[in-house]
Amino acid sequence: MKAIICTAYGPPDVLQLGEVEKPAPKKNEILIKIQATAVTASDRILRGFKLPVWHPMGFLMGIVVGFSRPRNPVLGMVLAGEVEAIGQAVTGFKPGDQVFAFTGTRFGCYAEYICLPESDRSRYPGDIPSVIALKPTNATYEEAAAVVYGMVLAAYFLQKGAIQPGQQVLIYGASGAIGTTAVQLAKHHYEAEVTAVCSGANAELVKSLGADHIIDYTREDTIPGERRYNFVLDAVGKKKTSPLKVACQHTLTPDGRYLSVDEGNPTPQVEGLRLLRDLMEANKFKAVIDRRYPLEEMVEAHRYVDGGHKKGNVIITVAHDT
Numbered sequence: 001m002k003a004i005i006c007t008a009y010g011p012p013d014v015l016q017l018g019e020v021e022k023p024a025p026k027k028n029e030i031l032i033k034i035q036a037t038a039v040t041a042s043d044r045i046l047r048g049f050k051l052p053v054w055h056p057m058g059f060l061m062g063i064v065v066g067f068s069r070p071r072n073p074v075l076g077m078v079l080a081g082e083v084e085a086i087g088q089a090v091t092g093f094k095p096g097d098q099v100f101a102f103t104g105t106r107f108g109c110y111a112e113y114i115c116l117p118e119s120d121r122s123r124y125p126g127d128i129p130s131v132i133a134l135k136p137t138n139a140t141y142e143e144a145a146a147v148v149y150g151m152v153l154a155a156y157f158l159q160k161g162a163i164q165p166g167q168q169v170l171i172y173g174a175s176g177a178i179g180t181t182a183v184q185l186a187k188h189h190y191e192a193e194v195t196a197v198c199s200g201a202n203a204e205l206v207k208s209l210g211a212d213h214i215i216d217y218t219r220e221d222t223i224p225g226e227r228r229y230n231f232v233l234d235a236v237g238k239k240k241t242s243p244l245k246v247a248c249q250h251t252l253t254p255d256g257r258y259l260s261v262d263e264g265n266p267t268p269q270v271e272g273l274r275l276l277r278d279l280m281e282a283n284k285f286k287a288v289i290d291r292r293y294p295l296e297e298m299v300e301a302h303r304y305v306d307g308g309h310k311k312g313n314v315i316i317t318v319a320h321d322t
Contacts, residue, residue, distance in 0.1 A: 003111035004298045005073045009049040012302035015110075017295070020074065023115040027087040030116055030132065032099060034081040035141035037109040039298075039305045039314045040149040040177065043075050046107075047302065076109025078102055080135055080144035081318075090118045093132075100135040100144040102152050102268045104128030110298060112318055128265070133273035136280035143280075143287035146313040150181030151276045154235070156266035157259050158185055161231035165191035168229045172248055173236035174211065175202035177313050178261055180288040182233055183209045188284040189275070195227070197244065202311055209286060217244045228253045234260040288312025294319060 005018040025031040083097040093099065101116060105128045108114045120129035131152075135144040163169060169186045173179045174196035186192045187210030196211035203214045215224065221243040232248050238260050249258050279285035290311045293301040295318050305314050 001112040002295065003074045004076075004295065006047055006070050006075050007073055008069050009047065011048065012299045012306065014047065015075075015298050015302060017298070020111065022113050025085055025087045025090075025115045027089040028117050028119070029087045030083055030090055030093050030099075030118060031085040032079065032081045032101070032114050032116065032132075033084045033320065034079045034109060034112060034114060034318050036080045036145035036318060037076045037316045038078050038145050038149060038177075039301045039316065040077055041305075042077055042149070044302060044305050046070065046075060048306075070107070072107045074108045074111050076107055076111070076316075077104065078145055078148040079109040079114065080139075080141040080148075084113070087118075092118055093134075098135050098137075098141075098144075099132055100148055100273065101130060101132035102148050102273070103130045104268060106130050110295070110316070112320060122267075126265070129268065131268045131270045131273055133270055133277060136277045138283075139280050139287065142289060142292065142315045142317065146177075146287040146289050146315055147181065147276055147280070147285070148273070150177040150179075150313070151185075151272055152268045153178045153261055153266055154182040154185055154233075155269075155272045155275070156264070157233055157261065158182060158190065158231075160259060160264070161233065161257055163190040163192050163231055167192050167231065168195070168227060168253075169193065170195045170197065170229045170232045170248060170251070171211075172197040172217075172232065172234045172245055173240075174198045174206045175311050176235060177288075177310075179235035180206070180209055180312050182235055183211050184279075184285050187211070188279060192231075195229070197248070205288070205311060209288070215244070217242055220244055222247045223251045227251070228256065230256050232256070232258045234258070234262075237262045289315050291315070292317060 001022040080100040169192040175198040195213040196206045200216040
């Protein structure tokens with residue numbers, strides 16, 4: 001089968017189209033014919049792994065994914081596709097089911113097919129298990145693949161924020177994959193009043209997702225007015241900062257909480273995918289897709305994501321020979 005193979009860490013050019021053996025499902029596994037995947041922030045971090053092994057995070061990452069090259073040369077953490085076959089012990093899925101999944105540190109989504117366990121558990125320290133669920137019936141494969149990554153991370157951090165209906169929530173970096181998901185979850189699931197920080201160019205997009213207030217980080221260095229927030233989520237991460245981001249950290253209520261997506265190691269839950277399916281089927285959640293590339297143009301897709309200006313998600317479509 002066709003797959004994108006990464007045999008070394010480095011720039012996008014380390015990704016090469018090749019052929020690998022099509023997997024066969026074990027008794028507890030599901031064979032999925034992948035129709036779409038996405039280039040996530042985690043994919044590009046793994047592909048360009050630069051942390052030295054003596055760095056605590058570099059050493060841990062090396063243990064989990066490989067020190068000199070990826071242990072699994074087929075990257076990719078999210079997918080949408082169709083169940084082609086199941087192992088004899090699988091009870092929750094059947095051939096023909098349309099599914100979406102997060103594969104965690106199993107990776108393997110940059111390919112035509114993948115086998116995933118019906119129920120996965122961590123195998124070693126730092127391992128992130130996979131989760132799989134039936135995809136929303138009203139979503140295309142591309143839309144389903146676009147929402148998985150943001151949901152896994154945003155749901156984890158918003159849950160830690162213990163948000164109550166009517167509270168004030170601020171999302172810094174509201175136009176990326178995590179941010180667009182966090183805005184919609186905070187508004188439509190937690191029923192919060194949401195302030196979104198993004199560029200003016202993305203303001204209309206973010207407002208259409210449910211944001212009540214927009215702050216343009218290209219024009220503002222401080223938080224306007226006297227509003228205080230019960231929860232602030234930095235959906236960009238600590239590598240990028242600005243005077244406005246610093247100001248956000250000082251706008252909390254006395255019992256408010258500030259979290260960055262760099263903090264913690266989210267464990268995906270199948271309940272998160274099921275919640276996402278329910279929200280999409282109720283038309284309370286939208287997939288945000290910036291660009292689409294075929295599998296054969298994976299290098300170009302990674303170059304675009306490396307630029308740091310994508311809106312929502314960059315989708316990879318997987319064509320199968322008939």
